[in-house]
Amino acid sequence: MSCANYRRLVSQGITLLSQINPNAHPQDANCPETADAVNDFLNSSAGLVRQVRTASATAVFNFPRGLQWRYVDINQVAIGLRNCSHVVVRGIRTTSAQGVTPEHYFVVLKVDNFVWVADAYAIVLTRGVQAYVNSEPPANRMTRFQIASGYDVIVKDPLDF
DSSP: OOSHHHHHHHHHHHHHHHHHOSSOOTTTOOHHHHHHHHHHHHHOTTOOOOOOOOOOTTOEEEOOTTOOOEEEOHHHHHHHOOTTEEEEEEEEESSOOTTOOSEEEEEEEEETTEEEEEETTTTEEEESHHHHHHTSOGGGOEEEEEEOTTOOOEEEOGGGO
16 A cells, blocks of 8 residues: 555645545534545545535434444554554543533554544644543543444435435
C-alpha cells in the first residue's frame, strides 16, 4: 500500500479533514460517517476525498452484516500498527455530558513511524493516541475502545426515501 494518502493527511491535516466535514457542526455531521470517509480516503488509490453530507437526527447507520467489534488496549493497537496503516476506532465513554454521545468514532494511523489520530467529526489531527484521548474534558473522556475489521458505514436517512 502506498503511503501517499497517509502523508497527505498528516501534511494537510485540518484542511483535508475540513474537506471531508465542511460543516463541522456536531448537529450536522456524524462521527461514524466521518470516520468512514477518512477510512475511504486512506484506502483510495486515487486519493479521493469524500465530503460527508449533512445528517439529520433520523439518519440510520448501517454497518456490514457480521461486523464484530472487539475491545482492545488502544495504546497497544497504536504500537502494533505497521507504517502507513490505520484502524477505525469506536471509543466508549463511561459518562458524558448532556448532548455528548456515549460512543465516538475516529481513525488511528501510523505515518513514518509516528501515531496520529484523525477525527474528521471534530476536525482534529493529533499526534499520539493518549494526547487525543486526554484532550477531551474528563466528564466526556473515552475510557474503553473497540476496533473491527472491515469497517464501513452506510448512512440511510428516511427523509431521502
